Amino acid sequence: MTQVRRFLTNNAVSILFVVIGVLGLRVSGLSLPFFLEDIVNRLARNSFMVLSLIIPVLAGLGLNFAIVLGAMAGQAAIIVVTHWKIPGLGGILLSILLAFPLAVVLGILTGRLLNRARGKEMITTLILGFFSNGIYQLVFLLLVGSVIPMKNDVLVLSSGVGLRTSIDLTGGLKNGLDDLLRIPFPVCAAVTGIVLLGVYLTRFFRRRSVRLGKMVGIGLLALFLIGWGLFQVYTRSMFNFVRVPVGTFLIVLGLCVFITFFTRTKLGQDMRTVGQDRHIAEVAGIDSDRIRIIAMVMSTVLASIGQIVFLQNLGTFSTYGSHEQAGMFAIAALLIGGASVAKATIGQALLGTLLFHTMFIVSPLAGRTLFGDAQLGEFFRAFVAYGIIGLSLALHSWKKQMQAREEARRSV
């Protein structure tokens, strides 16, 4: 009983959003395959970006609103590659390569700024995001064409200065990653089931210590996936039209593996130590300033890749707007998944992306059905995104205050 209650209180936010998502889905009247198509795409699009937030949390820097800078680096690279007209996978790889040095430099600068603004990291990254947006606009709206030579009728405004407000990637980077390999959803489900089963069986035979209940649960899930997938393929249902961009998901999977690996390395351990207690880390001889800068660099680089993955999936972007909300939406997604300022896991990031985008899809439709106005649904969406960030920041700070008081009492 207490276990159930603890589970409920610890995961209250995520559970609430599951409820909102399910209710919204019913009210919106969306068919399941249609919804699935949308959500699979959005998962492919945004997961990488959300995952890029985990490392700064590990290092005790909190939620990194400055992934906006990484997003900008990625976007700048995309603009260059689009200008050079390099399409498909090659273009994507090149833009990742181009974004890399820029993201590293921005990450170092951010890290150094944060080392000066100790204890005020989050508000600093937030304002830094706004600030760098100004610089970004300065470069791409005023300097391109006037100071930085660029001749391109498609990208540049008719005046010859500044980029157009929206850039179409069709015929360029669009779906360069997604279209590598697309598999119908049921097939994908069946394959996932088989892989899951395989992995856990080998684990079970290697080590006996795995809990039986968990094993049975995972086994059943895997079997269900295989059965359901095969059944759908066999009946040729609508689900077969949902085509999963496997290439993109493999990259996301790669990042998950990398993060897991990284937390088990010396550097990852140092990062955790700094995140837990900077003073003790320093007494033990860890250069905490350096570790914090490394964390920011990693996050910024990952965010730049994240934005490239994001935009190739979307296929078009608003030149001066796409990066702006990247940080906020990714953070809201992470928090909805149950993460906090002090703790974030891969599972939370993926679950959060799923729940956040479910709400994103259903809320305008639900708004229209319920109030006859899709706009209200959009307001609700914005309210939730801002509200969840405000709420979890407040809860974290309050918890810290209570802990400090508790500690003072316990020291007696």
Added chain:
Amino acid sequence: MQYDNKKSQTTTMLEQILKKIRSFGIPRIIIILFLLSLWISAAFLSIPFPALLSDTFVRLGMNTVLTLSMLPSILVGTSLFFGLPLGIICGLLGGVMSIELNLKGLTAFFAAIGFSIPLAILVGYGYGLLLNRVKGSEMTVGTYVGFAFVSLMSFGWVTLPFKNPEMAWAIGKGIRVTVSLEGRFSNVLNKLWAFELYGIKIPTGALVFLGVMCLIMGLFLRTRTGLAMQECGMNPKFAKASGIDVDRMRILGTIISTILGAIGILTYAQGFGFLQLYEAPMYMGFIAAAAILIGGATLKTAKISHVIIGTFLFQGILVVALPVANTVATLGSLAEISRIIVSNGIILYALAQKGGNE
């Protein structure tokens, strides 16, 4: 005494001048130089100088009270008032109510203020309670609480039962994104006792109004309660040891800031000629914060003079940047971009300063 004397003799004049400059603040010097260079280029481009100054004065009248709303918050120790959208929304509600009741002129303006103050007290109290629970994270939490409140109120603007057709959309439900104040209280303060001097239009009413607001604030800071509030901000432990209820003072400071935000947006609206609803209030907190920081405030200390100087400098830049940019090239967005860079840049600078003491 002797010891002190010896020490002061060793510091040379040059060192003292350098120290003066440093204490004046490098970013402030940059901004003053920037404004001067804009003025000089305006002169070269033969942009009429009196018009620029007139505009600057109008903007000063519009924005100063919003900037002033930062002051109580900083003094009481809750740092920059990023919850400003809360106060702004209270002001907007007051404005909308005043139009709904079909009021006109100065009556409409002061009625709007009258309606918004009780709302601001209520909202400020609630927000103050929240801030007491999140000591040390006031700015981050405030920002997002402000954002969330703005989107929540977007709901409200659509659904609240206001009937006046002047404010409604031609089709659909709810109030418009911008509500014109023409024939209501547009420019009521700006036109009051206005006169021209060497071609410079002086919006006397607006300047008198902001003068009165600053005066009231100045007097308040000299009362027992005002002093207690400042003690809380400077040193909460000292305040506690002097028998002051620090949490209560923080709530009071937050309420006053919220009220000033409400009055501030109404003075802004009378000069602008429109009430801007929905997402418009979202980033106004950052502009007001930047203004007071430009004036010389820090995250922990501020004076009324900082409010006025900062608003003047910041708005001065924005006023001049637009025509200058337009003449040099058709760079329409330069004013907007320089607003973003200057305002967020100065906040970043303030955040990166170590501690509060020297």
Added chain:
Amino acid sequence: MERNGRSVLEMKNISKEFYGNKVLKGINLSVQEGEIHGIVGENGAGKSTLMNILFGMSVIHSTGGFEGSIEFLGKPVRISSPFDAMALGIGMVHQEFMLIPGYSVTENIKLNREITKDNFFSKILGPGLRTLDWDSMGQDAKRALSKLEMDIDEWARIAGLPVGHMQFVEIARELDKQNLKLLVFDEPTAVLTESEADRLLSTLRKLAETGISILFITHRLHEIMEVCDRITVLRDGVQVATKSKSETTIEELARLMVGHSIESVGKRKVNLSERKTILKVRDLRVLMPGETVQKVDLDIKEGEIFGIGGLAGQGKIGIANGIMGLYDSSGSVEFDDKLLPLNNPREVLKRGLAFLSEDRRGVGLLLDMSVEMNIVAPAIEIHRKFLKDMGVFSVLDRSQIRAFAQDMIQKLDIRCLGPDQPVKRLSGGNQQKVCIAKALALEPKLLFVSEPTRGIDIGAKKRVLDTLVELNQKNGMTIVLTSSELAELRSICDRIAIISEGRVMGILDPDAEDAQFGLLMAGEYAVR
């Protein structure tokens, strides 16, 4: 010198100055292999400065280094950072735990000394990406713990362990360092229960038998007598004595530790029994972190100067802070025959008590504000003084404030450029006088004064104390003086209570014997 073992550490003729203030004068310390060497002394005797020198802490080097030389294992060494000390094989068990609560025992023991193994990425991208070898780390941790004969699960999280076990994890971390030769314990038993402390002492002996030398810093004299081979006593930066255990007694150590020559200010003797009790404290408990008061009963007589002494961290500071309502407290306090509400600073100030905090800059002053505003601020808040009525509201009366401040500046001889100078520009002594003026503006009947001379140069010290005596004698103000400096208490107080472990150990006459003070401070036994 009974042991013939190799000398491990020789600190020769060590002296250290902080801003012209000599805090160590020619200390000679030698530790033999396998010896347990005790160091005792009051707060400020120089123990921690000596250890800071040994560990090459930056406080030492950033203030001009030290004089003298250090030899380790017979070779002269330069220790310029804690890592040099670590490399030599000198370890430290800190008084406050350097443990991460969210980590397992193993992770803490191997903190920043993790065992790693190569993988594909680390070969390309550098050693930072080597994977942690949990199995070997766990084995090391287990081995270190077993040396201590502790049965702690090496994978348990620190957060759930009892305090005593945390102490042993700290020790295990030092033992895990391969070349450990000398281990310093800084007040290790302060947080332990009696049985845990006993266990620790027997562990010390076993460690010493394996050849590790130990420096044991404590103020518990019986522990020193129990385990140490030799004992060095420091007082005011001077090495008073170094004795073998067999040559000395607890009483002698206590006397050596305190032994001040008292310069009596020639205070009049008052017959306290005739005075009425102005402050009656019963069962006072104060939750002040680091200075907890467990249970204190006191009767303070009208018009006396009452001293409260004791070692740091024992709770003497907590008493005044608790009564003034600055930290959560419980119990009953009667002032002037009326019950005083606890946890209510405002009411306490209104009743006529005032407080000069030990944390002058942190609690006592508004550093950025002017001298005059600092002086009048609490009086404005509490007694509505210095206000000018403007009809609907009242504002500060500048001229009245100025006049009062100038009067105070003159009376207390506050050296400043004027009443509008910010207090942060004043010297420590003058800041303290501003605090006194602030208290006087409240016109208190009873004044709590905590550590009034801390961080003040010698000349100013005497003036501050003289002022207190004057207030007491001329104005009849009752003063409760809390101080770590026994000499200070003995020079002006009528009676002195010694606090240890949050309780009153005894109340002594200022001219009682040194050994009595020393024993009470060390918490050895209660004198009635």
